[in-house]
Amino acid sequence: MDKLIESKNKIIINNLNLWYGDFQALKSVSAEIKEKKITAMIGPSGCGKSTLLRVFNRMNDLIEGVRVTGEVIIEGINIIDSETDLVTLRKKVGMVFQRPNPFPLSIYENLVFGPKVHGTITNKLELDELVEKSLKSVLLWDELKNKLNKSALGLSLEQKQRLCIARLIAVKSDILLMDEPCSTLDPQATTKIEELMRELKNNYTIVIVTHNMQQAARISDDTGFMLLGDLVEFGKTEDIFTKPQDKRTEDYITGRYG
Amino acid sequence: MLRHLDDELKELHKDILKMGVFAQEAIFKSIEALKDRDSQKAKEVIANDGNIDELELVIDEKCIDFIARYQPMAGDLRFITTGMKINAELERIADIAVDISEKSLELIDKPLLKPLIDIPKLSTIAQSMIRDVIDAFINRDVELAKKVVFADAEADKLRNFVQDELVNDYLAKDPTTASRAVPLLLIARYLERICDHTTNIAEDVVYMVEAKVIRHHREQL
Numbered sequence: 001m002d003k004l005i006e007s008k009n010k011i012i013i014n015n016l017n018l019w020y021g022d023f024q025a026l027k028s029v030s031a032e033i034k035e036k037k038i039t040a041m042i043g044p045s046g047c048g049k050s051t052l053l054r055v056f057n058r059m060n061d062l063i064e065g066v067r068v069t070g071e072v073i074i075e076g077i078n079i080i081d082s083e084t085d086l087v088t089l090r091k092k093v094g095m096v097f098q099r100p101n102p103f104p105l106s107i108y109e110n111l112v113f114g115p116k117v118h119g120t121i122t123n124k125l126e127l128d129e130l131v132e133k134s135l136k137s138v139l140l141w142d143e144l145k146n147k148l149n150k151s152a153l154g155l156s157l158e159q160k161q162r163l164c165i166a167r168l169i170a171v172k173s174d175i176l177l178m179d180e181p182c183s184t185l186d187p188q189a190t191t192k193i194e195e196l197m198r199e200l201k202n203n204y205t206i207v208i209v210t211h212n213m214q215q216a217a218r219i220s221d222d223t224g225f226m227l228l229g230d231l232v233e234f235g236k237t238e239d240i241f242t243k244p245q246d247k248r249t250e251d252y253i254t255g256r257y258g
Numbered sequence: 259m260l261r262h263l264d265d266e267l268k269e270l271h272k273d274i275l276k277m278g279v280f281a282q283e284a285i286f287k288s289i290e291a292l293k294d295r296d297s298q299k300a301k302e303v304i305a306n307d308g309n310i311d312e313l314e315l316v317i318d319e320k321c322i323d324f325i326a327r328y329q330p331m332a333g334d335l336r337f338i339t340t341g342m343k344i345n346a347e348l349e350r351i352a353d354i355a356v357d358i359s360e361k362s363l364e365l366i367d368k369p370l371l372k373p374l375i376d377i378p379k380l381s382t383i384a385q386s387m388i389r390d391v392i393d394a395f396i397n398r399d400v401e402l403a404k405k406v407v408f409a410d411a412e413a414d415k416l417r418n419f420v421q422d423e424l425v426n427d428y429l430a431k432d433p434t435t436a437s438r439a440v441p442l443l444l445i446a447r448y449l450e451r452i453c454d455h456t457t458n459i460a461e462d463v464v465y466m467v468e469a470k471v472i473r474h475h476r477e478q479l
Binding site: 213214217241242243244249250253254255256 | 261263329330331332333334335336469
């Protein structure tokens with residue numbers, strides 16, 4: 001057996017509750033997301049998994065009537081705190097969505113948009129380097145290096161999704177949130193994105209929400225199962241899919257739920 | 259919610275049960291052949307082995323097909339993977355019944371070396387272990403499966419007893435008894451080997467039900 005290496009916790013969730021008005025979408029959720037691992041959140045529609053994901057970069061703030069209690073600690077800081085600097089947080093914790101959403105700009109501009117807005121880099125040479133590095137890290141450089149001034153909207157769905165991931169890398173996010181990142185992709189493109197995720201976990205902490213249980217089983221190190229706002233079970237992926245402890249988890253992953 | 263795949267799992271259950279009954283019958287008949295000096299029965303066991311092999315392939319194929327189509331998880335996954343292992347163990351048990359039948363055929367036309375007492379006893383243990391383990395599998399009965407694991411020690415003891423007796427009282431004293439003593443010695447070993455395969459099945463049943471590995475970890479019992 002491999003020597004067990006304790007992973008550092010990247011995100012610590014402590015008794016987290018979230019309400020949309022009167023509706024409680026998260027109920028005392030506690031868990032630890034490990035650094036440089038892939039954590040998958042599974043569960044039926046409306047179970048709160050996307051809501052939980054959006055807590056990590058405070059995307060829920062955009063929704064009227066949201067109330068949050070508890071703690072979500074990222075690098076020692078409780079990001080639920082009203083004083084959290086959202087610009088810094090969202091730079092650190094990037095998000096990829098179901099449908100890739102490149103800006104209607106060139107590939108190059110898509111990648112330098114963030115760094116320019118944040119004002120971190122202005123020098124042309126440095127921006128060029130950044131574009132190359134970001135595209136290389138999502139394995140798009142060779143394909144696109146001669147088309148950098150073409151519109152990003154002309155790319156294939158899979159390339160667009162890779163570009164969106166590269167955009168996060170360009171602003172030096174180190175936590176990548178992915179909400180159903182492959183649900184619009186065909187199986188081949190899905191495999192490629194999954195391979196990319198495996199590459200990326202050498203340097204990034206990834207949290208993915210997916211309806212595709214096989215995908216969660218294939219790529220994640222830890223898996224959480226959510227139901228009606230509860231985190232029912234959270235643990236090593238191999239344990240969740242071969243010997244779940246909770247009957248509700250067993251019923252869901254074997255298709256008996258509902 | 260009842261799923262379509264539950265019907266297929268039920269079918270698979272039935273097939274494995276059938277395999278178990280075949281294996282049990284094969285042992286019973288192979289020992290009857292020896293006791294009753296009935297070569298017809300021994301030949302039947304040998305002839306029927308092809309059907310058991312056939313069923314093993316059918317079950318195997320169904321399991322692989324099931325995995326490919328449903329990608330089972332959790333309890334379903336444990337059922338399918340143990341089902342495949344149990345299937346292979348039962349086929350092996352039936353093969354051993356063929357070995358016993360072949361040795362019985364060798365013995366039938368020779369005068370008995372001694373009255374058969376312990377070998378039928380060993381055979382009774384083997385058969386009841388198989389019956390119990392199939393029941394344990396069907397009813398997901400962990401306690402019964404554990405009982406089977408413990409019963410194996412009795413089979414080992416009896417095998418050793420038969421072996422010592424044949425070696426010390428016959429072979430050592432009169433080597434010309436070899437053609438009658440060695441087949442008996444082998445039959446005792448075969449029966450004990452059947453109990454080992456049955457024990458493996460019992461361990462698989464515990465894993466299937468409780469996701470606990472007791473194979474090579476008896477202390478977990």
